[in-house]
Amino acid sequence: MNVIVVGSGIAGLTAALHAADAGHRTTLVTKDALGGGCTPLAQGGVAGVYGPDDSPALHASDTLAAGAGWSDPAAVDILVHDGSARIAELIARGVAFDRDANGMLLLGREAAHTHARIVHAGGDATGAAISRALVAKVWSSSIEVIEHALLVDLLAHDGSVRGIRILRGGACTEIHADAVILATGGAGRLFAHTTNPPGATGDGIAAALRAGAMVADLEFVQFHPTVLDAGEPFLISEAVRGEGAALIDDEGRRFVFEVHADGELAPRDVVARAVARQAASQGSPVRLDATMIGASRLAERFPTIDRVTRERGFDWSREPIPVTPAAHYLMGGVVTDLDGRTSVPGLFAAGEVARTGVHGANRLASNSLLEAAVFGARAADAVTSSLFRSRIMPVSAVLSGGIRDLNVVGFSRSALQHLMWDHVGLLRTRTGIAEALETIRAWRAAAPAPTTRTEHEDADLLLVAEAMASAALARTESVGAHHLELEPALIGA
Missing domain, CATH: 3.50.50.60 (FAD/NAD(P)-binding domain)
Structure with a gap:
């Protein structure tokens, strides 16, 4: 074959x-x-x-x-x-x-x-x-x-x-x-x-x-909790926390224990949301404290991270480093x-x-x-057989909503990325998802036929964004990495 x-x-x-x-x-x-x-x-x-x-x-x-x-x-x-x-x-x-x-x-x-x-x-x-x-x-x-x-x-x-x-x-x-x-x-x-x-x-x-x-x-998009918040996104492996590193707020408090008994070793979605909320509440990044691991062990166990953090001006064996969540895995x-x-x-x-x-x-x-x-x-x-046994319905069935006459800001990849981060990211609301979906559909309707690599990539991103936002809107309860925040209008009601 x-x-x-x-x-x-x-x-x-x-x-x-x-x-x-x-x-x-x-x-x-x-x-x-x-x-x-x-x-x-x-x-x-x-x-x-x-x-x-x-x-x-x-x-x-x-x-x-x-x-x-x-x-x-x-x-x-x-x-x-x-x-x-x-x-x-x-x-x-x-x-x-x-x-x-x-x-x-x-x-x-x-x-x-x-x-x-x-x-x-x-x-x-x-x-x-x-x-x-x-x-x-x-x-x-x-x-x-x-x-x-x-x-x-x-x-x-x-x-x-x-x-x-x-x-x-x-x-x-x-x-x-x-x-x-x-x-x-x-x-x-x-x-x-x-x-x-x-x-x-x-x-x-x-x-x-x-x-x-x-x-x-x-x-279900996984956001990694610990990405170096300095320069281009650089992941700080979860194994660092497995070695004993702690997430701390501005006062040195290990805040993740307030939301999960396993603290920094809780499931990623739990830790990522805790990091995002704490950073928002204090107005500055949370920090990962790996100083207790020691300089020699950090350099031996995490040579790539040790090199990059030092290149970016941090001695993580002596001081906590700023971290933030970032989209990591679908x-x-x-x-x-x-x-x-x-x-x-x-x-x-x-x-x-x-x-x-x-x-x-x-x-x-x-x-x-x-x-x-x-x-x-x-x-x-298995390539010699075409048998298929899944009974899961395709999400593409929900990609059929109409497009309202919107006054939408012109499409750019950056605009799409910020739209998805704000409304279909780590912390979501149904209102935000719906607004994002309408914007994405308007962008897709206005997009010309792609010819270049960048245009093909943009078309692919828009199609997947529509499918992702549609799926997020269809799931009405929080589960795992799909987390719905309380709508602002309902807070205090």
């Missing part, structure tokens, strides 16, 4: 290698250079290595708890039971996870995990280590690589996906195949503040929507079954672009790299 994989993070690289190993003629298409995207930026590790007091069942329990009752238990079961094989595969492909003096894998703990079960590479450079190893394997394989190619659309024939249309070097090209695996990542660039790289513009989700594929849970996406099949025959998805059901309403730390490896492999292994 001819298989196209779109995307070169851990999900795409894993899927392409598995497809090639299975004897398929495999083409890997990537938006920028091979090995770009979010994976090389990932500071956290890979959950799934169990010590003597831990087990897959306990990992599953933590995952389901973090998901706020919205995870698919069957998908979670696959994640925790397939994880060991995928981590072993990463090691076999050359990923040098950190080990102790006896050669045993070092296990760390992060927020909402009850046990230390997370492996890292290079301290806080896990994603970069994984990306380097898998990219090297791809270059040495039979896989054809097409770089700097933007996914424009999926090609359909007789109701099945049979290839893709790409924009490369200013020209559109069609590539035909028997199956397409989307591994294009998320849509963090919908928001004014994000840890995601510039290419995270929702291209795969948008293409899937245009092809009629089901999507779900787009309202729990929803293109709906798949347990083998990566979407609702459209011939189309598969894995990684952040997919909604496998693992993450529910709130992703457990260090499950994203694991999910991408597990389901990237399963998608590649």
Whole structure:
């Protein structure tokens, strides 16, 4: 079979290698250079290595708890039971996870995990280590690589996906195949503040929507609580809090304990909202105090963070550093079954672009790299079948609201990002979501047909923004990362 994989993070690289190993003629298409995207930026590790007091069942329990009752238990079961094989595969492909003096894998703990079960590479450079190893394997394989190619659309024939249309070097090209695996990542660039790289513009989700594929849970956007609030967004790994760092207000008070018994190690949505509210109430950023960890341990355990914070003028071994939340990870996406099949025959998805059901309403730390490896492999292994078992209704069914005659400020990507941050971000109101949705629909109605890469990305962002705002408006109760604040008019009523 001819298989196209779109995307070169851990999900795409894993899927392409598995497809090639299975004897398929495999083409890997990537938006920028091979090995770009979010994976090389990932500071956290890979959950799934169990010590003597831990087990897959306990990992599953933590995952389901973090998901706020919205995870698919069957998908979670696959994640925790397939994880060991995928981590072993990463090691076999050359990923040098950190080990102790006896050669045993070092296990760390992060927020909402009850046990230390997370492996890292290079301290806080896990994603970069994984990306380097898998990219090297791809270059040495039979896989054809097409770089700097933007996914424009999926090609359909007789109701099945049979290839893709790409924009490369200013020209559109069609590539035909028997199956397409989307591994294009998320849509963090919908928001004014994000840890995601510039290419995270929702291209795969948008293409899937245009092809009629089901999507779900787009309202569940995870905001990382601790991003350095100085210069370009730079993530301060949750593992720093796992090592004992504390979030403090202007008076040095550990305020997160006032909203959750686990304090800084509470689920991410809880911590992020606490950080946002505290910063708003005191009129200045909250701070992450890692001074108790010590300079030598910080430099050894978090070499990348240590270097960047010092480059930006902070000695975090001696002083707390300012942090703020930022959009980090999309729990929803293109709906798949347990083998990566979407609702459209011939189309598969894995990684952040997919909604496998693992993450529910709130992703457990260090499950994203694991999910991408597990389901990237399963998608590649399933490309010979078109069976689809999901019964989840597509969110695209709600993308049909009318457009009022609005006096809307002209569209720009920055305007969209600030609109989404203000009204479909960390703290939402139904009124704000509705206003954002009307503006987005007006922008889409007025948009010309895209021709350049930037115009295609803007069109994709607008389509995904409409789907996300529609999904957020349809969910009338707070759950996980979807949090509705009390409407101002109702406060004090």
